[in-house]
Amino acid sequence: MDISRTGGLTMRTPKAWGQPCPHPDCAYAQMINRGNIRATSTYLTQSGKRRIFQCTKCGTPFSETRDTVFFDLKTPEEKVMMALKMLLVKVDLAGISFVLGVTEDTVLAWLQRAAHKAAEINAHLLRDLPVTQVQLDEMWNFIARKHACETDTAGESLPDSEDGRQGVWISFAPEFRLMIAAVVGPRTLDTAKEVVAATKARVAGIPAFFSDGFTCSLAALIAAFHVVTTVARTGKRGRPRKPLCEPHPDLVYGQLVKQKKQGKLLTLSTRVVLGAERLTQLGFTISTALVERVNLTLRQALAPLARKTSSFCKDRERLRQRVVFFQAFYNVARPHMSWRLSLPDQDQHILGLIQPKWLPRTPAMAAGLTDHVWTFRELLTAKFEPIHNQSSSG
Numbered sequence: 354m355d356i357s358r359t360g361g362l363t364m365r366t367p368k369a370w371g372q373p374c375p376h377p378d379c380a381y382a383q384m385i386n387r388g389n390i391r392a393t394s395t396y397l398t399q400s401g402k403r404r405i406f407q408c409t410k411c412g413t414p415f416s417e418t419r420d421t422v423f424f425d426l427k428t429p430e431e432k433v434m435m436a437l438k439m440l441l442v443k444v445d446l447a448g449i450s451f452v453l454g455v456t457e458d459t460v461l462a463w464l465q466r467a468a469h470k471a472a473e474i475n476a477h478l479l480r481d482l483p484v485t486q487v488q489l490d491e492m493w494n495f496i497a498r499k500h501a502c503e504t505d506t507a508g509e510s511l512p513d514s515e516d517g518r519q520g521v522w523i524s525f526a527p528e529f530r531l532m533i534a535a536v537v538g539p540r541t542l543d544t545a546k547e548v549v550a551a552t553k554a555r556v557a558g559i560p561a562f563f564s565d566g567f568t569c570s571l572a573a574l575i576a577a578f579h580v581v582t583t584v585a586r587t588g589k590r591g592r593p594r595k596p597l598c599e600p601h602p603d604l605v606y607g608q609l610v611k612q613k614k615q616g617k618l619l620t621l622s623t624r625v626v627l628g629a630e631r632l633t634q635l636g637f638t639i640s641t642a643l644v645e646r647v648n649l650t651l652r653q654a655l656a657p658l659a660r661k662t663s664s665f666c667k668d669r670e671r672l673r674q675r676v677v678f679f680q681a682f683y684n685v686a687r688p689h690m691s692w693r694l695s696l697p698d699q700d701q702h703i704l705g706l707i708q709p710k711w712l713p714r715t716p717a718m719a720a721g722l723t724d725h726v727w728t729f730r731e732l733l734t735a736k737f738e739p740i741h742n743q744s745s746s747g
C-alpha cells in the first residue's frame with residue numbers, strides 16, 4: 354500500500370516550506386520555517402500549478418505568490434520574467450511593450466515590484482560583509498535633461514535642478530566583485546554621503562576606500578568614519594572650543610587622479626589621501642579598475658531611460674528601481690566569469706558529448722552569502738524574515 358498517498362495532506366509532517374505567515378497580527382508573522390505553515394491545496398493558473406498555504410496559528414490562507422512580484426497578476430509569469438529580463442539587457446520600454454503586447458506602464462509596474470523585491474534581497478544578504486577594500490565610482494548621463502533649470506509654481510529652483518544630471522553611484526568590493534551599494538543622485542556631497550553611509554551599514558569594520566579624484570568623497574568618508582576629540586579646556590574664560598571631528602585612524606583613502614584633455618587620458622596618478630602607513634601595511638594597490646568595469650556592464654545593461662511624457666522625478670525613481678534590480682541580479686543571479694571554477698576533465702563516455710567545463714559562480718557566492726546561482730524566478734519570489742537589527746534601509 355502506498356502510505357504517502359493514502360495519508361494525503363493530513364499525514365504530512367510539518368515541512369519547511371520557506372513561506373512566512375502574511376498576517377501582520379499573527380504571533381508567527383513573517384517568520385519562516387517555524388512549522389506553522391501547511392500546504393492545503395493547489396490551483397491551476399496560466400503559469401501552472403500554484404499552492405495555497407495556511408498558517409496553523411492564525412488560520413490565514415495565502416497563495417505561494419503572496420509577497421512576490423507575481424502576486425495577483427493575471428499575466429503569465431513567463432511574460433513578466435521576459436519583460437524584466439529585457440530591462441536588464443538594454444531593450445527600451447517601447448521595445449518591450451511592442452514585443453510582449455503590454456503597455457509601458459504595465460512594464461514599469463512590474464519593474465516597481467521587482468525593485469522592491471530586489472531591495473529586500475539586498476538588505477537581507479548584504480550585511481556584515483567581510484570586505485577589506487571598496488572602490489567608489491559614479492557614472493553619468495543616464496537621464497538626459499532637456500530643461501536644465503525647471504522651477505516650481507512659485508518660480509523657485511527645484512532642489513534637483515541645481516545640476517540636472519543624475520549619476521549612478523556605486524560602491525564595489527573588488528575581492529568578491531560584489532556591488533555593495535548603488536545610489537542615484539546628483540553630484541553633490543549629500544549623494545556621496547549617502548553612498549558611503551549605505552556602504553558602511555553593510556560592511557564589517559572599516560575597509561580601505563579608493564575612488565577617482567572627486568573631492569566630495571573625502572568629506573563623505575569622514576562623515577561616516579571619524580572620531581570626535583574634545584579639546585582640553587585652556588582654563589581661560591569663554592566658551593569651550595567645539596569638539597574636533599577627525600578621520601578615524603583606521604580609515605584609508607586613496608585616489609586615482611586622471612588628467613584628461615578633450616576626453617583623452619593624459620596622465621594617471623595615485624594619491625594617498627588618508628592612512629598612508631596603513632595602506633602600506635595592507636599592501637593594497639590604489640585602483641578603481643574593477644568598479645569601472647561594473648559601470649560599463651551597467652551601461653551595457655540599461656537602455657536610456659528618459660520618457661518624453663514623464664517627469665524628471667519619475668525618471669529618477671525609475672532609474673533607482675532599475676539600478677537596485679540590476680544590483681541584486683548582478684550579485685546573486687548573474688554568474689561572474691572571474692568566479693567560475695574549472696571542472697576537472699571527466700570521462701566523456703559517462704557524460705556524453707556535452708561536457709560542462711566550468712562551474713558558474715556569482716559574486717554573492719564568492720562572498721559566501723549564498724550557496725547557489727539564483728534563478729531569475731528566485732530573484733522575484735525570495736522571502737526572508739525581517740531583519741530586526743538592520744541599521745539602514747539602504
Ligand SMILES: [Zn+2]
Pocket residue numbers: 374375376379380381382408409410411412413
Ligand atoms: Zn499566522
